[in-house]
Amino acid sequence: MAKSRNPAQTKAAKAEAKAARKAASKQRRSQLWQAFQIQRKEDKRLLPYMVGAFVVIVAASVALGIVAGGFTTYLLIPLGVILGALVAFIIFGRRAQKSVYKKAEGQTGAAAWALDNLRGKWRVTPGVAATGHFDAVHRVIGRPGVLLVGEGAASRVKPLLAQEKKRTARLVGDVPIYDIMVGNGEGEVPLAKLERHLNKLPANITVKQIDSLESRLVALGSKIGPAAMPKGPMPGNAKMRGVQRTVRRK
Structure with missing residues (x-):
């Protein structure tokens, strides 16, 4: 009996842990989206900077890929998209942090x-x-x-x-x-x-x-x-x- 229960219990525990991770990931994405929406409304330059950085990096990757030619072209384009998204996210994080400190500055505590x-x-x-x-x-x-x-x-x-x-x-x-x-x-x-x-x-x-x-x-x-x-x-x-x-x- 013990052998038949243990696999079932293990499977249930794994499923529960997976569901918990999925819920936590969904909550983090929701919080990040809310933070982005708040920052976007307060910081009018945020979106242009993020989009501009993404476009410039992707365009540079495409140009390099065309110059290099061959299979390298197909590698550089997705790499440029990933790098552009990363840089855009970094810009968001830094501007959001700057905004938080600006609001806190001069306040008690x-x-x-x-x-x-x-x-x-x-x-x-x-x-x-x-x-x-x-x-x-x-x-x-x-x-x-x-x-x-x-x-x-x-x-x-x-x-x-x-x-x-x-x-x-x-x-x-x-x-x-x-x-x-x-x-x-x-x-x-x-x-x-x-x-x-x-x-x-x-x-x-x-x-x-x-x-x-x-x-x-x-x-x-x-x-x-x-x-x-x-x-x-x-x-x-x-x-x-x-x-x-x-x-x-x-």
Whole structure:
């Protein structure tokens, strides 16, 4: 009996997994299409750029195929179509990302949101220090060392950065500490360029040292706790009095 049930159960499990993958793929395509429609309405240059890139690449492939002649012609044309579609998709992705960062820029919690979406081996602790106005300092641990990222009014954030740097230096020893201010002022890093800026920093420590640093800095804790920080960018005109009171109590 067991032998007769196992193949059936295995077949049913495979069918269920296949259906789940199919549903997930359909959902991703639907989300991508919705994102494209939204971006297309907001960005009037998106479609011309995508179509233009596709046409230019396909035309170049056809021209090369005609010059090369023979069987190469039949290879270059489909290759050009695939490459053109890929470049068009890349253009869409980059312009959509730029649009998202543009909307988030200047909003409370935008830097914390950007840090949470970093790609790579970064350990992010949002809101290790903050004011009642949601000026905040976030801690990031990575190959460069310890990075303290501030967002908000520079006049309020810079003292917070200096204070947090002193607290952190007591525990990290010779590990480099970088203080970064997010904004559009002199010496500040724009939100859209934050990830690129972090990735350009030199690798000063190993992955094992990152784990060790994270364990040590957990003891340092946070002055407000991540629960008091917004989960993402908040509109500048949002009613924040209740949340500010929560931060002050922390």
